[in-house]
Amino acid sequence: MILMKPKIFAIDIDGTITDNKGGRVDLDALAALRYLVKLGHKVIYVTGRSSVEAYVLSVFGGTTRIAVGENGGIITTGPAEHKLIGNKQKCIDAFEFLKTKIPEAIEKPVFPRLTEVVLERNFDVNLGKKLFAENNLDVTLTDSQYAYHINSKGVDKASGFLEIMNMFSAKKEDIIAIGDSETDVPLFKLAGTSVALGNAPQDVQSKATITVQGHAGDGMIEALEAVQLKLLVE
Numbered sequence: 001m002i003l004m005k006p007k008i009f010a011i012d013i014d015g016t017i018t019d020n021k022g023g024r025v026d027l028d029a030l031a032a033l034r035y036l037v038k039l040g041h042k043v044i045y046v047t048g049r050s051s052v053e054a055y056v057l058s059v060f061g062g063t064t065r066i067a068v069g070e071n072g073g074i075i076t077t078g079p080a081e082h083k084l085i086g087n088k089q090k091c092i093d094a095f096e097f098l099k100t101k102i103p104e105a106i107e108k109p110v111f112p113r114l115t116e117v118v119l120e121r122n123f124d125v126n127l128g129k130k131l132f133a134e135n136n137l138d139v140t141l142t143d144s145q146y147a148y149h150i151n152s153k154g155v156d157k158a159s160g161f162l163e164i165m166n167m168f169s170a171k172k173e174d175i176i177a178i179g180d181s182e183t184d185v186p187l188f189k190l191a192g193t194s195v196a197l198g199n200a201p202q203d204v205q206s207k208a209t210i211t212v213q214g215h216a217g218d219g220m221i222e223a224l225e226a227v228q229l230k231l232l233v234e
């Protein structure tokens with residue numbers, strides 16, 4: 001008999017189920033994710049967005065009501081249940097320093113953040129990374145392809161998602177991660193199967209176990225087609 005083995009899908013939002021420009025959710029991709037939940041899998045958003053946006057998307061979209069937001073800095077499991085992992089003050093201090101070196105660095109208008117600082121993608125991210133490293137600031141700077149994020153060191157999508165894995169006593173082989181940017185690479189490392197979409201930069205694609213051609217939305221559906229055999233147990 002062929003059975004489905006329950007998996008936990010760790011799904012990035014921007015550039016994976018939405019296009020990075022307009023931010024509209026691809027309805028076919030959302031329907032596919034909802035169907036996975038109906039089959040008994042967990043589908044959890046792991047995103048650079050606020051965890052409230054991701055949680056609300058899970059409620060209205062019909063996926064698992066758990067969100068890892070702020071690039072792993074916060075876990076939301078209910079309207080009034082938030083676990084903070086990152087240290088926002090360190091990120092603010094690092095941003096103040098960055099502005100003295102790169103005056104064009106500005107905050108992106110986003111929903112309120114409790115653990116990080118989010119910036120517009122209007123300067124050389126590698127220069128920013130170098131400045132943080134040279135000055136031993138206790139933060140990281142990453143590019144989600146949608147925004148730059150300053151997170152306190154040790155906070156990334158993997159540290160946030162590990163909390164979820166512990167919650168469900170899940171193992172590496174239970175996890176399927178799908179994403180498109182350098183912020184998803186730590187998540188790829190936790191997952192037995194990882195899929196990078198066609199719009200992911202080359203170095204991100206090289207870190208995934210599977211790459212697909214399609215971009216956001218279409219790529220997400222292609223990713224699910226590519227992993228479907230992994231859902232079966234004889």
Ligand SMILES: O=C(O)COP(=O)(O)O
Binds near residue numbers: 145183
């Ligand atoms: O940077 C963001 O806010 C969105 O990021 P995501 O691609 O991780 O969903």
